[in-house]
Amino acid sequence: MASLSHPRPRLRAHPSSPARRTIAAVLGCFVLLGSAAPLAPPPSAQATTTAGPLLSPEVGSSAEGVWRWPLDGTRRVSTAYRAPAHAYGPGHRGIDVTTTVGAAAVAPADGVVAFQGVVVDRPVLTIRHADGLVSTFEPLESSLRAGESVRQGQGIGRVSVGGHASPGSLHVGVRYDGTYINPMLLFEDVPRARLLPCCDP
Secondary structure: OOOOOOOOOOOOOOOOHHHHHHHHHHHHHHHHHHHOOOOOOOHHHHHHHHOOOOOOHHHHHHOOOOEOOOEOOOOOEEEOOEOOOOOOOOOEOOEEEEOOOOOEEEOOOOEEEEEEEEEOOEEEEEEEOOOOEEEEEEOEEOOOOOOOEEOOOOEEEEEOOOOOOOOOEEEEEEEEOOEEEOHHHOEOOOOOOOOOOOOOO
């Protein structure tokens, strides 16, 4: 009896191992791109959001470097401005100026008193100036009242005690459009850093 022969099934060729790896890599890239989290902003953008605003050209031309120092005598800053990393982060939102209790303070620029009163344990005076600038002085006893106008160089009160500032110092804070900036940017006759040659020729 003749045996029946069955045709063998034809095998489909499989891609080689390197080809399979290439296809898997391409598919993996599509998966990652579809599920990836939003990219973080570049370092320059992060610096802009954390360091606080710089003075705009308009403010720089009309206010920067033209404020009067608020106290007579030697200009000494005991605690410098330290910008916080974010709105609620630690820092020192102003400068502490060395003086004496009872020393007279003057308005650094023209403005209108926005607040005068006691906050927690120290007397505070706040003045609203042009260009979106607001200055705050504490601890400062003052007879001025909210709504009164002041002129640059006009007496605004006397240094008192209280708050974080050590006795015999005045804390000066400045906000620009609601955000604290370094007050030293605004005062006239403040020495600027100067590069000097490092070596003799």
